[in-house]
Amino acid sequence: MPLFEYSCKSCAGEFEALVRHDETPACPTCGSRKVEKQISVPAASRSNSQLTICGASDPNACGIGPCGTGGCPFE
Secondary structure (H helix, E strand, O other): OOEEEEEEOOOOOEEEEEOOOOOOOOOOOOOOOOEEEOOOOOOOOOOOOOOOOOOOOOOOOOOOOOOOOOOOOOO
């Protein structure tokens, strides 16, 4: 099941929910189902990736080493 981020139109709360198919989750704060799915950053595996956590275009830009090798202050 995918994890989605939502904001509640009734209480303005924000939350994450595991959702199946076309289910609409209830807000955990107020119970309302008037929620809106938010655009969020997808998770990515860093094992063989050149993606950076800090947003640098170069994975070696911070001078510490490639992301995911440990020692990065943003991990």
